[in-house]
Amino acid sequence: MINELIEIESFNPFECQYPNRKLITRETLILIKNLRVAGQKVRILPDDDQPLEILYKKGISEMFSDVLILYLFGKAADVAVNVVSSQIDKLLESGKNVKKENIIINIDRSTNNFNYYGEKVLKNTEKKLLEERLQFKKEFEKCFKVISPFKKYPTPIFLNHNPKIVGWCLIYEDEKGLGTEGIVTDKKVKRRIRQGRLKGFSITGIAKITQCSICNSKFTECNHIPGKVYDNKKCVNKIIDADFVEASIVKEPVNPQCLINLEV
Incomplete structure (x- = not known):
């Protein structure tokens, strides 16, 4: 009811x-x-x-x-x-x-x-x-009106998903998952990365087409909860198609593999 x-x-x-x-x-x-x-x-x-x-x-x-x-x-x-x-x-x-x-x-x-x-x-x-x-x-x-000075890296890098550009990158997806390659242009952010105060990346995306692993319907339309087990099967949101909006440098990434490798 x-x-x-x-x-x-x-x-x-x-x-x-x-x-x-x-x-x-x-x-x-x-x-x-x-x-x-x-x-x-x-x-x-x-x-x-x-x-x-x-x-x-x-x-x-x-x-x-x-x-x-x-x-x-x-x-x-x-x-x-x-x-x-x-x-x-x-x-x-x-x-x-x-x-x-x-x-x-x-x-x-x-x-x-x-x-x-x-x-x-x-x-x-x-x-x-x-x-x-x-x-x-x-x-x-x-x-987003700012044009990247690096042709290879068209996507802005932000700090903690706040609207301040601290670098530019390319977001890509391969068999290992999402990845980024780019250049950090902000000197203070570079220093904080070297000091270990900023450790990882977080990527903002828009999931356009999704599918529920339980019922195979659109994930936005069903009531299955991600992470919950239904008949011995764990519910997962399968992202079929997505737009990658921006990448942000964060203090502590939730995924320990999303770390920054800063080349000098």
């Missing part, structure tokens, strides 16, 4: 490079799947025929690094918040770092905003986060 309606707005921070794409992050999709399994009706906006695609960051351990605002309708605020909070708590049990301040629950698109603990937050919190997200998008747009 469906108890309530939850709306989540898609957001494309790379509109200038990849226009007309309906994107949600991987962790948001997992949350949506958990909510659906729990009997909640989830609507992703805009509610149109545009295919839903997954924005992912391979090599970064932080969850909800992007803003997530859930709009809840149809039930008492405390009950609605508890439903969503319990699902988010399940995701957090993985032990990853979480930007908790980026998760806001709004009731009936009013001024009633809560954090995922169910605690009321300031009325302007939602507005502030949305303004910061829009500014983030504008800064990325400026970066």
